[in-house]
Amino acid sequence: MRDCIYGLDVKVPLLDGSMVRYVNLDNAASTPPLVKVVDAITELAPLYSSVHRGTGFKSRLCTDAYDRAHEIIAEFVGVNTELNTVIFVKNATEAINKLSHRINIPEDSVVISTCMEHHSNDLPWRDHFRTLHVRVTDDGRFDEEHFDMLLRENAGKTALVTVTGASNVTGYIQPIYRLAMKAHEAGARIMVDAAQLAPHRRIDMKSDDDPEHLDFLVIAGHKMYAPYGTGALIGPKQEFLSSGPDYSGGGTVDMVTPDEVYWAGMPDRDEAGSPNVMGAIAMAVAAKTLMDKGLDTIAEHERILTAYALQKLGDMPGIHVYGETDPAKAHEKVGVIPFNLEGTDHALLAAIAGYEAGVGVRNGCFCAHPYVVKILKLDKSEIMSWQDQFKKGDKSRMPGMVRMSFGCYSNTEDVDRLMEALNMIKNGEYHGDYYQIPKTGEFVPKNFIDDYKPFWDPYEIEM
Numbered sequence: 001m002r003d004c005i006y007g008l009d010v011k012v013p014l015l016d017g018s019m020v021r022y023v024n025l026d027n028a029a030s031t032p033p034l035v036k037v038v039d040a041i042t043e044l045a046p047l048y049s050s051v052h053r054g055t056g057f058k059s060r061l062c063t064d065a066y067d068r069a070h071e072i073i074a075e076f077v078g079v080n081t082e083l084n085t086v087i088f089v090k091n092a093t094e095a096i097n098k099l100s101h102r103i104n105i106p107e108d109s110v111v112i113s114t115c116m117e118h119h120s121n122d123l124p125w126r127d128h129f130r131t132l133h134v135r136v137t138d139d140g141r142f143d144e145e146h147f148d149m150l151l152r153e154n155a156g157k158t159a160l161v162t163v164t165g166a167s168n169v170t171g172y173i174q175p176i177y178r179l180a181m182k183a184h185e186a187g188a189r190i191m192v193d194a195a196q197l198a199p200h201r202r203i204d205m206k207s208d209d210d211p212e213h214l215d216f217l218v219i220a221g222h223k224m225y226a227p228y229g230t231g232a233l234i235g236p237k238q239e240f241l242s243s244g245p246d247y248s249g250g251g252t253v254d255m256v257t258p259d260e261v262y263w264a265g266m267p268d269r270d271e272a273g274s275p276n277v278m279g280a281i282a283m284a285v286a287a288k289t290l291m292d293k294g295l296d297t298i299a300e301h302e303r304i305l306t307a308y309a310l311q312k313l314g315d316m317p318g319i320h321v322y323g324e325t326d327p328a329k330a331h332e333k334v335g336v337i338p339f340n341l342e343g344t345d346h347a348l349l350a351a352i353a354g355y356e357a358g359v360g361v362r363n364g365c366f367c368a369h370p371y372v373v374k375i376l377k378l379d380k381s382e383i384m385s386w387q388d389q390f391k392k393g394d395k396s397r398m399p400g401m402v403r404m405s406f407g408c409y410s411n412t413e414d415v416d417r418l419m420e421a422l423n424m425i426k427n428g429e430y431h432g433d434y435y436q437i438p439k440t441g442e443f444v445p446k447n448f449i450d451d452y453k454p455f456w457d458p459y460e461i462e463m
C-alpha cells in the first residue's frame with residue numbers, strides 16, 4: 001500500500017538540524033490521504049460546481065458524483081439502500097450527535113454505552129438520555145457479562161445499545177454482531193461507532209431482517225485516508241423521515257410557504273446547506289480503494305505488524321503495554337498499541353519521539369478519559385490529586401499513555417524507528433532540554449522554534 005499513500009517519503013527536521021524520513025504512527029487520530037483520493041479531487045477541481053440546484057454541465061456532473069458517493073459508502077458498509085440512508089456529515093462526532101438528536105426514542109429510555117467509548121460516543125448520549133455504561137475488565141476488555149446484566153435489568157426500557165467497533169485506545173474489537181443479536185432480542189437497536197474499525201476491517205451492516213443487522217453506523221473519512229472533512233451516519237430512512245431535521249434551511253426542504261414546511265426526503269433532509277461535495281467524493285474514492293485492495297488483506301498485514309510491535313515492546317525492559325500484550329492474539333485488535341516507559345512522562349516521551357526521532361505518536365487520554373484512567377489502575381487519591389491540579393488550570397500531571405497506531409501502509413521499519421527512539425530515551429541519550437507547559441501539559445525543547453516555511457506556506461503564495 002505504500003505507493004498508494006501521499007507523503008511517505010517526506011523528510012522532516014530534527015532538533016539537531018538533520019533531516020529524516022517522517023514516520024507516522026498516529027493513524028488512529030487521522031490517516032494521510034490516498035494518492036487516488038488526492039488525484040480524484042485535483043481532477044475534479046476544474047469541474048467543481050454546486051450540486052443539486054444547478055442546471056449547468058458542471059453542476060450535473062458534480063451532482064452525479066455526489067449522489068453516487070452515497071451509494072459507494074452504502075456498498076462499503078453492506079447496507080440496503082432501499083431501506084437505509086447514508087447521510088454525509090463532518091466527522092464521526094457530528095454523526096453521533098446528529099443521531100442523538102434525531103433518533104426516535106422516548107426521553108425516559110435507557111441507552112447502553114460502554115466504559116471504553118471515545119467521548120464522542122458517550123457525551124452526546126449522556127446529554128439526551130439516561131446512559132448506562134458497560135464495565136470493562138482490568139485489562140480493558142468489554143465485559144459482556146455486565147452487558148447481559150444491564151440488558152436484563154433494563155428489559156423493555158433499553159432503546160439503544162451504542163458501542164465502538166474498535167477502541168481507539170487499546171484497539172480491542174467488540175463482538176458487534178453478537179451484541180446486535182442480544183440488543184435486538186431485548187427490543188433495542190444498536191449503533192456502532194466504526195470510526196476506528198472502518199479503516200481496518202470489512203464491515204457488513206447485514207440485511208435489515210437479520211438478527212445481526214447493525215441499525216446505525218458511523219464512519220469518518222479522515223480516519224480512512226480521505227481527510228477532506230466528511231463523515232457518514234448510516235441508518236434506516238424511516239427513522240429520519242418521521243420527523244424534521246436537527247438543522248433546517250436550504251437543501252432540507254421540498255417546499256416552504258409562509259406557514260408550512262414540506263421536508264425533503266433522505267438524505268437531503270439531513271444534509272442542510274451546501275454539502276461538502278469534495279469531502280464526500282474523497283471519502284467514496286477512499287472506500288472504493290479500500291474495497292479494491294481488500295480489507296481482509298489489510299487486516300492480515302496489520303495483524304502481522306501488530307504482533308511484531310507487541311513482540312518488540314514486550315522484549316524491552318521498562319515498557320508497559322496496556323490491553324492485549326500477546327503477539328499471538330494480535331488478531332483480536334486493530335493496530336493500536338498504548339504503552340508507557342517506566343520513569344518517563346508520556347508527554348515527554350511523545351515529544352522526544354517527535355523532535356529527535358521524526359516519529360509521530362500521540363499521548364494522553366485519547367478522548368477516552370474514563371477508559372484510560374481505568375486501564376492505568378490509578379487509585380482514588382492519585383485521581384483526586386491530578387484532578388485538583390487540573391481544575392486549577394495545570395495539566396502537567398494529567399495521566400496518560402503513548403499510543404502507536406498503524407495504517408494499512410505502516411511497516412516494520414516504522415516500528416523499528418520508534419523502538420530506536422524508545423531505546424534512546426530509556427538510555428537518556430536524547431539531547432534536548434525539555435520543559436513542560438502547565439496549561440497544555442506538553443513538553444517542548446528549550447531554544448527551538450519550528451520553521452514551517454521551507455515545507456509549506458500557502459499564505460505566502462505570490463499571485
Ligand SMILES: Cc1ncc(COP(=O)(O)O)c(C=O)c1O
Nearest residue numbers: 091092093118120168195196220
Ligand atoms: C472510536 C472513535 N470514535 C469517534 C471519534 C471521533 O471522530 P471524529 O474526529 O471524526 O469526530 C474517534 C476519533 O478519534 C474515535 O477514535
